[in-house]
Amino acid sequence: MSFDLRRRIFDALDALVLIDPHTHINPLSPASTTLADILGYHYYTELAHSAGLPKEEIEEPGLDPKEKVRRLILNAGPTDNTIQYSWLVEMAQKFFGFTDERVTLQNWEPLYDAAAAKMASPDWPQQVLEQSKLEAVFLTNDFDDPLAGFDTNIYVPCLRTDDLVFHLAKPEVRYRLASFTRIEATTAESLRRAIAALFNHFKANNARACAISLPPDFSPAKISDARANTALSALYLHGKAASEADKRAAGSFVFWNLSEMCAEHSLPFDLMIGVNRGVYEAGVHQGRDLYDSRVSLIQYKQLFNAFPQVIFPISVLASVTNQELTSYAWIFPNVVTNGHWWYSNTPTFIEHDLACRLEAVPRTKQIGYYSDMYKLEFALPKFAMYKRILAKVLAERFCIDRDWSEERAVDFGTQILRGNVEAIFYA
């Protein structure tokens, strides 16, 4: 009984046309051109490397895409249990007519060629969006992105601000900011104007969110202009050699200012909380970051209280933080749960974290899922994974445990998947 129920709920949810509220898509090259774009995703390179493939073989300069795919497939066996591997197989099956359950040295080459042929079509990105039932995907744009050359209704700009908060000590970041805004941000006042210019630029180009990823020890605090001036002077004088205290003060000042701008421009501020960068120094590209799960949303108490008018869609890296997220979203009107991020984006964590949210957070305050993808082909299997789990939780914990009708469960799932994205980002 429950399997049929799950299947029916899944089918209903799978029929929806969605908006993906967080990706790393390059709108000028949104889809893959060969399988190397897919297997080059850090989820595959880092797993292959973890299972023994030397980094040098993966990141060899000038490596031919086909040879890169061959090497990764040759070494994919030890990872064929992972959910990440299942995304690969599902992409291959759904987009390229692949019929096996594993990609091996025996069958990879026809798949590579079939994919290359399909990807060569000029409207391949549109085909992928259509087959994936996606009508728009949110981007992750550098603060100095010109936001030109693409349809911002489909590829929706979002202002990513890690560089400004965490790397303002780097001369190149300050240079980019000055070049783009024509403002030399040497003081609290001028920095405020420069940030305002960025927001004006993004808002003029249909931006729907401001976003940032944050380390476990970050705790937002209001910084006075005087303190910010001292810190900025130090950053200009010493660059990356400035003291940690000055770097932190400058970063905190920027962060608080971003929140003020979000308030002024009615932009949600996506907080992705908990990542430590560069933990595994010798790792592959984008496969070096891990975390310390000892983080608490109590660190954001001052922020949530200070900005009641800003919506904060929050992602947490570790499942052990999910109960806090659930509770804070239950209490704070401006805190919203947002997707299942990175190391928590695997089925067992999703199932647990999702179930906790569905039963305790107002239904209007939960953004179900985003793909976090770099290439369009990934939305289909990632969202499919999520929808299967959502259907399972709705079937087991609502229809069976709580006697909900199937219709009511589908209605709830629809709001989580689609309705809230519109209500929160298109308000």
Place this chain on the structure above:
Amino acid sequence: MSFDLRRRIFDALDALVLIDPHTHINPLSPASTTLADILGYHYYTELAHSAGLPKEEIEEPGLDPKEKVRRLILNAGPTDNTIQYSWLVEMAQKFFGFTDERVTLQNWEPLYDAAAAKMASPDWPQQVLEQSKLEAVFLTNDFDDPLAGFDTNIYVPCLRTDDLVFHLAKPEVRYRLASFTRIEATTAESLRRAIAALFNHFKANNARACAISLPPDFSPAKISDARANTALSALYLHGKAASEADKRAAGSFVFWNLSEMCAEHSLPFDLMIGVNRGVYEAGVHQGRDLYDSRVSLIQYKQLFNAFPQVIFPISVLASVTNQELTSYAWIFPNVVTNGHWWYSNTPTFIEHDLACRLEAVPRTKQIGYYSDMYKLEFALPKFAMYKRILAKVLAERFCIDRDWSEERAVDFGTQILRGNVEAIFYA
């Protein structure tokens, strides 16, 4: 098969007459007089507020109860997914003949009137107790509660001690203590006598427990009389402006003294560990508290070792602390698991936390559930939620996974729900 099994186990557990070992019932007004008493519960006001209803509309001075209910129902839609909302519907169905699955602007008024009519009956509290199969409920009494005017066999006094440990710096708390005990507690010695007087008063009135809620950073420690004297002098001199160090020393002294009194009077000491008060300053009444889940029972090492003769029924606010609770109850003879508190009192957390305890903690050392209610009507749906989960876990993890007979499972569940409450609090 497993659904029938769950149902049969639930039915057996649901037939039990219970004692609710922790509530906030006012014994002089134990049940609701209108639906506003039910919808005014912070679980509903805070969720409605979180979903967008301004605090001013909920807490408007002089607001008519019926209008309050109308406003809350009007704004309840965004929370109709929550387990808290399901309690409302179950109360409406079981007590007032409600037959729909949602309370809406279309059907709330007849429900309001039906409830008001039933609640007007002079024996309504007795009706609720009987229909809820409750023979006694434990109270949460201020230290200076006269404990008069009610049957302490039904409404069982418990000495709540947060004020003494955390607010002794406030002149009004010291005033209340002095007024009630006729002892001016200016020294370690006189404070000890004052606390002893409270215990005598409570024990003379059938008290069954001492209780306190504790913030995540609390760590009990024995304080010398000399240090306590210094701290108390500072509190009397500076009041709330006393130093944090002095406030903490005084609080620690009181806490340790309470433990000594529990030993002397053979009273269990309920510890509710992990809450930060006032995190959301602008929240509704009782909807401002949250937590930092980074807490460990290692902070209680000295206490558990120092008082082997005191039973500590322990509740933890965050599910991530539940494994520590399970392990400490497995090792320490004086540590007992106690219910599922507040932000962990939702089905997914209960199911996980309960399953962990059932399979690793001696069956005599687990207090299954308490309602934490402010009005009697809440026991029925809250206990029903718990019993459904208990039946599910017993069916799936004991009968199916471990081949237990249904009878053995029901026997175990009965002890968790009823037997241990008697054995621990009525020893």
Place this chain on the structure above:
Amino acid sequence: MSFDLRRRIFDALDALVLIDPHTHINPLSPASTTLADILGYHYYTELAHSAGLPKEEIEEPGLDPKEKVRRLILNAGPTDNTIQYSWLVEMAQKFFGFTDERVTLQNWEPLYDAAAAKMASPDWPQQVLEQSKLEAVFLTNDFDDPLAGFDTNIYVPCLRTDDLVFHLAKPEVRYRLASFTRIEATTAESLRRAIAALFNHFKANNARACAISLPPDFSPAKISDARANTALSALYLHGKAASEADKRAAGSFVFWNLSEMCAEHSLPFDLMIGVNRGVYEAGVHQGRDLYDSRVSLIQYKQLFNAFPQVIFPISVLASVTNQELTSYAWIFPNVVTNGHWWYSNTPTFIEHDLACRLEAVPRTKQIGYYSDMYKLEFALPKFAMYKRILAKVLAERFCIDRDWSEERAVDFGTQILRGNVEAIFYA
């Protein structure tokens, strides 16, 4: 459907012959001689004590084994819900023909006698190994164990190093080291030579791993020889009265040196992370240790980066650390997940932790289970518990949720249970 599937997968996994990669077996007395050896296991004595049996009755000097068993059985009722108790019943049933579901005052004596009779057979250890389908068990050897008098292919030496890292301040530890190696380890240089001598001894005797258990606040760091010399001088001068700083420096120096030796000798280094020793001072033998779950693998960042050539099979004491372990094993090639340790070795934690690992860590980097046993009889019920859970997770989360074939699931389970133990420890 899923119950039959679970059963079939379990049966396939249960047919495997295994190697147990971590136990505390004494190879000169590997099996029990009476039921007192089984009921004397700390899992039973600590639970009986926790449920009320005074320590004095359990640890009475000169207590007759039969009387000890009688006392423990008399007090086992309150723990008959626990999974630990179920191991006892399963041992009784599988090894001694016991047919009841509880061991009681009515039936324990025939069981005791039947066990004693079987255990009296000179080849009882071999019978147990055979019935348990075990071909080898790894030991936990003191650094000065002569490793003589047993077949190291069946009883495989592992160098346990807690004493060297945490107790070098004790004169008796330094004396044991000097006696065994004929090197007085008063300096960094001589200590390095002494440790090298231990590794040569263990490697010459077929050792397959180095191992250590670590407290939550331990964070490996490289210590200079100069600092180590200062610390060692202090340890020799002051013994246990040496400063914490010197003790830590010496311990860190030893730990780093052990890692270097593991690299040189290609030995995996088992890290068992998170235990606080002696938390319950008045507890029974081996029933005094608990933990602070606030620990992070970020503490091991420097170590994992410094020793890419050393495999670190890692066990974590608390389930809340399991996601970090999963993520670190997903990223770091030298981090491997290892079993389900102690307070996480109960079904609900195993099920959750295992499911998370199976879907995100390369299949080659997961060591499924070890028994941690002190007597051979325990492997059978402990591994059976694990295999039932493994079968459940494979059936539900792979065959059902992800459409895997039964054959593929069994193949994966086989690698987790057996293949990886060979690949990692017999490389």
